[in-house]
Amino acid sequence: MRRTKNEVEEAIAAAVRDELAEHGYAKVSFEGVARRANTSKPVLYRRYSSRAEMVLTSLGRSLWFEVPTGLSQLPLRQGILALLRYARNRSEVVGADTLRALIGEADKTILALLTRAMEKAEGILAEQVIAPAVDRGELGPEPIASGVLCVPFAVLREQFLFRTNVPMTLEEIADNICLPLLKAATQPQGASGGQV
Template sequence: MDPVTRRRGDALRSEILGAVRDELRDHGYAGVTYDGVARRAQTSKPVLYRRWRSRAHLVLDALSDQLDLVIPPPDTGGLRGDLIGLLHLMRSRFEVAGAQTLRGIVADADSDLRSALLELTDALVDEISRSVLQRARERGELGPVPIPPLVSSVPVILFRHDLLLTEEPNDERIEEIVDSVCLPLMHAVSRRPLA
């Protein structure tokens, strides 16, 4: 490459991440290679290896680069609708990558990458805790007892389980998660007697 047109910094990173997404689209996660990305981005493999220690890191960075890390929570006027809306938003975010890609990333993940994956869903858990549950409490849908983080994370944990270990949750499954598990649990915890 001509030194005058050599790309660096953000321009190079953007080009590489675009090449990763193109490779992913054309070949799937299993077909993404450093050779293919380097060729498509018109760079060298050492450039890639200096920035990303594995294919999983490279692909997750490319996908994360496309996503807003914070999703404004829906406000449907009811806890049930808000939880269903959040899981629909989560599904639409993960549709960008596809279940097979996410499963591949998880299979290849080291401890740093697992932490990065959890960060992608932690924003949803935060929104459930802060916005959705607070609004539900203000509307009188929940009792006065604070809902612990483990309980507020249940919708996201169940959704993530289905996505990674079974099938991408359809509308019926999302409603089942909310109606059969989340709402009864949240109502019970928020109304339990204080010790």
């Protein structure tokens, strides 16, 4: 008669995904999700303290970055492209509208989660793509200047979130931005340049 904890939580997640798909993030409400999941608001409020948290939880892993395997075997350019493609696919699962809305409602905690996800992506770029390329001799051994690692993802995100019309291709990002920047591989000339 009464559903178990897991049944309820799966029903909630499904309801959130359906509401998102049908009406968009703006119209996702505690009331609507409760109705759709055949449950009630108190059940939701016991779990999530905000709409963003509810949606984020229900989207689950779709948002979070898992390491694609085999990146380190690819030549530099292919590795970069594969990583960019992976990141873009992850975003497309959620959709630009929902992502923008989530960012807009994010509190400090959620923002910290997003930041961690970005840093993880940068770590994968450094360890799974750049380091192997250095080992293979595709790149010189000079340390990468601080801040460079975020560039591919910053550009990708910019394109995905804002340029919904004619975004750059992944090849353009890789060939015109990532590769030149990595090959420049100059030591920082500025004040506080560090290494990674």
